[in-house]
Amino acid sequence: MLKIQNLHAGIEGKKILNGISLEIKPGEVHVIMGPNGSGKSTLASVLTGRENYKVTEGSVDFFGKDLLDMSPEKRAGEGLFLAFQYPVEIAGLSTINFIKTSVNEIRKYRGQEPLDGVAFLKLMKEKMALMDIEKSLLSRSLNEGFSGGEKKRNEIFQMAMLQPRLAVLDEPDSGLDIDAIRIVANGVNKFRNQDNAVLVVTHYQRLLDYVVPDFVHVLYNGRIVKSGTKELALELEEKGYDFIKNEIAVEQ
Amino acid sequence: MNIIEYFKKSFEQLPSENGSDGIISLRESAFNAFSKMGIPTVKHEEWRYTRISGLFNKEYEFPLLPDNISEKDLNALRLPGSEQANELFFVNGVFSFSLSVIRSAALIVLPLEEAATNEYKDIVAKNLGHSSNYLKDGINALNTALVHGAVFIHIKKGEITEHPVYIYNITDARSTNIFSQPRSLVHISEHAQVQIVETYTSIGLGESFTNQVMEIIVEKDAMVEYFKIQNDAPHTNQVSSTHFRQVGKSYIHTVLISLNGGIVRNNLNVVLEAAHCEAHLYGLYFPTGQSHIDNHTLVDNVKPDCLSNQLYKGILNDNASAVFNGKIFVQPNAQKTNAYQSNKNVLLSNSAIVNAKPQLEIFADDVKCSHGCTVGRLNEEGLFYLQSRGIPEKKAKSLLVHAFAIDILEHIKLEPIRMYVEQLISERLEFNIA
Numbered sequence: 001m002l003k004i005q006n007l008h009a010g011i012e013g014k015k016i017l018n019g020i021s022l023e024i025k026p027g028e029v030h031v032i033m034g035p036n037g038s039g040k041s042t043l044a045s046v047l048t049g050r051e052n053y054k055v056t057e058g059s060v061d062f063f064g065k066d067l068l069d070m071s072p073e074k075r076a077g078e079g080l081f082l083a084f085q086y087p088v089e090i091a092g093l094s095t096i097n098f099i100k101t102s103v104n105e106i107r108k109y110r111g112q113e114p115l116d117g118v119a120f121l122k123l124m125k126e127k128m129a130l131m132d133i134e135k136s137l138l139s140r141s142l143n144e145g146f147s148g149g150e151k152k153r154n155e156i157f158q159m160a161m162l163q164p165r166l167a168v169l170d171e172p173d174s175g176l177d178i179d180a181i182r183i184v185a186n187g188v189n190k191f192r193n194q195d196n197a198v199l200v201v202t203h204y205q206r207l208l209d210y211v212v213p214d215f216v217h218v219l220y221n222g223r224i225v226k227s228g229t230k231e232l233a234l235e236l237e238e239k240g241y242d243f244i245k246n247e248i249a250v251e252q
Numbered sequence: 253m254n255i256i257e258y259f260k261k262s263f264e265q266l267p268s269e270n271g272s273d274g275i276i277s278l279r280e281s282a283f284n285a286f287s288k289m290g291i292p293t294v295k296h297e298e299w300r301y302t303r304i305s306g307l308f309n310k311e312y313e314f315p316l317l318p319d320n321i322s323e324k325d326l327n328a329l330r331l332p333g334s335e336q337a338n339e340l341f342f343v344n345g346v347f348s349f350s351l352s353v354i355r356s357a358a359l360i361v362l363p364l365e366e367a368a369t370n371e372y373k374d375i376v377a378k379n380l381g382h383s384s385n386y387l388k389d390g391i392n393a394l395n396t397a398l399v400h401g402a403v404f405i406h407i408k409k410g411e412i413t414e415h416p417v418y419i420y421n422i423t424d425a426r427s428t429n430i431f432s433q434p435r436s437l438v439h440i441s442e443h444a445q446v447q448i449v450e451t452y453t454s455i456g457l458g459e460s461f462t463n464q465v466m467e468i469i470v471e472k473d474a475m476v477e478y479f480k481i482q483n484d485a486p487h488t489n490q491v492s493s494t495h496f497r498q499v500g501k502s503y504i505h506t507v508l509i510s511l512n513g514g515i516v517r518n519n520l521n522v523v524l525e526a527a528h529c530e531a532h533l534y535g536l537y538f539p540t541g542q543s544h545i546d547n548h549t550l551v552d553n554v555k556p557d558c559l560s561n562q563l564y565k566g567i568l569n570d571n572a573s574a575v576f577n578g579k580i581f582v583q584p585n586a587q588k589t590n591a592y593q594s595n596k597n598v599l600l601s602n603s604a605i606v607n608a609k610p611q612l613e614i615f616a617d618d619v620k621c622s623h624g625c626t627v628g629r630l631n632e633e634g635l636f637y638l639q640s641r642g643i644p645e646k647k648a649k650s651l652l653v654h655a656f657a658i659d660i661l662e663h664i665k666l667e668p669i670r671m672y673v674e675q676l677i678s679e680r681l682e683f684n685i686a
Contacts (some may be wrong), residue, residue, distance in 0.1 A: 072639035073639045077642050088633050092658040094660060102643055251317075
């Protein structure tokens with residue numbers, strides 16, 4: 001579904017990604033780990049089309065289409081979703097109106113009729129229960145005054161509502177306590193199926209106790225320097241990122 | 253002919269036989285003041301960013317008699333909810349009793365000259381022209397100098413006015429350019445409550461300049477909600493002065509919505525002359541094209557323990573410009589004053605301009621006052637967030653602008669008017685965001 005080839009990108013003249021190649025197939029969960037500044041969030045930003053990031057080389061193919069050529073809203077229409085590391089607070093825009101607009105714009109993009117009020121509420125109730133979200137939260141302004149946990153749960157809730165084909169989760173576990181991590185992980189696990197895929201970008205291994213990945217990649221200096229299975233994440237947790245740095249130093 | 257000469261001719265033509273002595277002498281002293289000060293130029297500190305002097309290079313007709321407006325014309329400009337409202341009409345600055353519709357027994361409407369000689373004469377004598385203590389410029393003096401066709405509006409003691417009072421300031425510029433000066437004195441008695449809606453509408457393609465003064469006296473335990481809607485054509489200009497005196501412990505709530513016009517200047521004064529008064533001032537200006545909207549607010553804390561809160565928000569597109577100038581005075585014995593002010597602006601284009609100036613003059617030591625001002629672009633991170641959820645850029649911008657405006661709009665407590673304004677803003681967002 002997603003094929004990244006030799007991706008080079010940066011921001012404001014600073015090169016951050018130095019040739020990333022990665023293929024994700026339906027049904028897979030990939031995790032990208034790496035120390036601070038390795039380019040994890042940049043990769044998520046480039047995939048979802050954040051302004052100011054410049055791709056200098058390489059390509060990203062999403063279901064046979066050139067992803068990099070699309071606006072952020074078009075990418076969403078094609079089935080890409082980004083759970084933000086820092087969800088944006090928008091005073092004056094109710095969460096529920098935002099999600100309803102989002103769901104129906106994506107349906108429109110796909111040539112589907114908008115959901116009517118009843119169908120929308122039914123879908124929403126189902127997903128709210130999944131993410132342990134209170135109705136009162138949804139009538140509040142989008143993310144405004146939400147706790148860290150509420151913001152992250154709201155992101156995964158939106159993912160559940162939008163049912164993307166590929167979900168990119170940028171540090172979905174940062175700042176969360178154990179209970180909140182469990183809820184987030186449960187949301188991700190319920191979402192997974194044979195037709196979709198998940199790319200988790202994280203600094204820590206702890207989410208992976210609940211969300212079992214198929215592949216783990218280590219990003220360092222803007223390149224994937226090591227790939228493996230879930231055991232690699234455990235090894236990283238145990239030895240820290242220094243062992244990767246040392247391995248690379250030895251190779252060079 | 254220069255401006256002063258021109259208006260001197262009008263001044264001399266004013267009918268005097270039915271004017272009370274008080275009004276006549278007030279007119280005379282105001283005309284002298286106008287003759288000295290003239291039309292304010294940008295050299296006047298309060299007019300630095302708003303240039304109206306150029307508007308007086310044109311020729312205007314200054315009608316002294318009411319104009320004929322057909323029912324069809326009126327229906328075209330009526331606001332939603334008007335069938336449930338008291339409707340008061342000024343046409344070219346002259347109050348029209350024949351067009352106006354009074355639905356509330358609590359509401360008394362009289363020609364100002366009559367009120368100046370009957371049981372209300374003390375109220376008129378004490379309050380008419382009070383705004384000139386605060387608006388020290390020729391434009392305020394000019395309105396007073398030429399007072400005619402003015403109206404006295406009285407809300408009876410202890411009455412809750414169930415029907416809101418809609419005041420239409422109509423300019424009929426179908427045959428010529430029009431200069432008009434609506435003038436009113438509003439008296440809200442003790443324990444009375446009223447909602448007032450004011451709007452400005454022009455008919456025809458002639459240019460117009462409306463120089464309006466409304467003075468509102470709010471007595472003890474009275475409550476006033478005042479909503480001003482400005483959405484007139486780009487060839488209409490106005491200076492609109494609204495002057496509140498809270499002479500007893502009372503509550504006022506104002507929302508000014510300025511969406512369109514050539515040059516629009518609002519002076520909103522609130523003089524807190526009794527302890528424990530409350531005043532809430534909200535404003536939203538959203539000029540596009542070449543419109544210029546200037547909001548000057550002034551809150552004068554004369555007595556202790558008053559609360560005032562101001563929130564003005566601006567959205568500017570195209571080559572539009574705006575001014576927010578917010579003054580707060582705290583007089584020496586106005587201890588325990590709480591006075592807050594906030595002004596936030598979003599610029600949607602690179603050529604829009606806003607000048608914001610808070611001005612606090614505090615002469616008491618035990619007070620809480622704050623002011624803040626921001627000017628920025630639409631929240632780019634928010635825009636990306638919405639787009640990444642599949643919402644197209646244009647719609648995402650509309651949602652963000654609407655979200656920015658909503659905490660002003662929600663203060664329009666009259667449902668039909670709030671829905672009307674929301675509709676105007678939605679329509680604009682549909683077409684106007686690049």
